[in-house]
Amino acid sequence: MRIKLQCECGQRFAFEVEPINGRMPSPVECPACGADSTAAANAAIAQVSEPQSAAAPAGSESLRITIPAHERSPVTLAAPATTVSQRPPRPLPGQTGRANAKVEARAKISWGDPPIQVLAYLRSQGYGKEESSAIVEELVRERVSTIRGKGILSLIGGTVLSGVSVWTFLIFRNGGWVSPRTLGIMILLGLYGIWLLINGVLKVMAPKSTPGDVED
Secondary structure (H helix, E strand, C coil): CEEEEECCCCCEEEEECCCECCECCCCCECCCCCCECHHHHHHHHHHHHCHHHHHCCCCCCCCEEECCHHHCCCCCCCCCCCCCCCCCCCCCCCCCCHHHHHHHHHHHHHHCCCHHHHHHHHHHCCCCHHHHHHHHHHHHHHHHHHHHHHHHHHHHHHHHHHHHHHHHHHHHHHCCCCCHHHHHHHHHHHHHHHHHHHHHHHHHHCHHHCCCCCCC
């Protein structure tokens, strides 16, 4: 049967379930805030199973239950003896699976998405609060390390270009001949080198403030 739930945080979610002895075969959590929704799911199953549910519109087996605040705390239920504990819970509709969700989260952090949004995405894909936070922290550290590496390369490139432009200008000047074209090229190289130096310093000193894709 198909069950629809609405958590007090405002999140609505639905999923297919095969009840065991009229109850959920495994715990259910709100994909947004992580609140335990097992009791509400069991209540929905019970209402669908009651004979008087025949008064509902034909072909409808979906119920929307608002989870009261006093039921938001974790509820421990004894699992029936027939429950297969080795089978992982199936992803809810809209979930891509834990492995794919982590890959997508890494891409989002690399693209420059705010960590809070990536955290919410992982929670919606079935990750717990602490696990989601640990993954986001790890991905942010990877991004910071990549940005700092690119900053060091910018510092090296800026130093080389600035030095080459200055030394070339001095050589031509001492020789008594500096054409306007050569002077213009030296100025452009020097300005680009200075830009690389500034960009490199920012990336090394404040990598978290660097926006956009780390590959740009």
